[in-house]
Amino acid sequence: MKLIFLGPPGAGKGTQAQRIEDAFDIRQLSTGDMLRAAVAAETEIGKQAKDIMARGDLVPDEVVVGIISDRIEEDDCKNGFILDGFPRNVAQAEALDAMLLEKGIALDGVVELAVDPEVLIGRILKRAEESADGPREDDTEEALQHRLRVYEEQTAPVAEFYASKGILKTLDGMQEMDEVTQQIHAVLKEI
Numbered sequence: 001m002k003l004i005f006l007g008p009p010g011a012g013k014g015t016q017a018q019r020i021e022d023a024f025d026i027r028q029l030s031t032g033d034m035l036r037a038a039v040a041a042e043t044e045i046g047k048q049a050k051d052i053m054a055r056g057d058l059v060p061d062e063v064v065v066g067i068i069s070d071r072i073e074e075d076d077c078k079n080g081f082i083l084d085g086f087p088r089n090v091a092q093a094e095a096l097d098a099m100l101l102e103k104g105i106a107l108d109g110v111v112e113l114a115v116d117p118e119v120l121i122g123r124i125l126k127r128a129e130e131s132a133d134g135p136r137e138d139d140t141e142e143a144l145q146h147r148l149r150v151y152e153e154q155t156a157p158v159a160e161f162y163a164s165k166g167i168l169k170t171l172d173g174m175q176e177m178d179e180v181t182q183q184i185h186a187v188l189k190e191i
């Protein structure tokens with residue numbers, strides 16, 4: 001199964017993607033996690049991405065498109081994958097379409113977790129406080145506000161992009177976590 005999880009920062013995509021990863025034996029591919037690993041390892045991509053990520057802007061499309069293109073070819077993605085944090089703008093969504101066509105891979109569905117903006121800030125600041133590794137560099141109130149703005153301007157249109165293809169399923173991400181998981185399972189049964 002090949003899926004995309006869409007939703008604003010703090011919507012719970014990562015948590016839900018991990019649960020679905022385990023249940024279906026498919027790989028969660030989080031571009032945010034991959035970029036943070038590159039920053040920590042001080043690779044060329046990491047050096048390029050560090051400051052952009054810290055202020056909550058998007059790293060260049062060709063960087064993330066390249067990362068995903070390589071990653072989905074790996075053996076552990078044979079059974080499927082969940083793209084988490086990608087595509088983040090319409091150009092990336094178009095690049096993904098072209099890439100999948102070329103590789104002969106069909107997308108099964110796009111799951112969007114909808115959460116009101118005012119709920120998100122509270123969730124993320126709480127997550128930052130509770131994180132064992134300390135807060136992320138982009139979990140300051142300022143960077144967070146910027147990430148939410150970038151989401152509204154650039155990522156929200158990605159949902160429209162998939163809605164117009166008829167493969168978008170939008171769920172209420174403000175319910176209890178287990179309830180959201182159940183609804184995702186219900187949606188996946190249908191596809």
Ligand code: ADP
Nearest residue numbers: 009031032033053056057058059064085086088
């Ligand atoms: P969140 O969803 O909490 O904002 P992520 O871990 O998905 O966090 O992403 C963190 C940061 O990594 C983003 O703010 C951005 O700078 C960068 N990033 C992640 N995915 C992409 C992408 N597909 N395109 C561009 N930048 C990305």
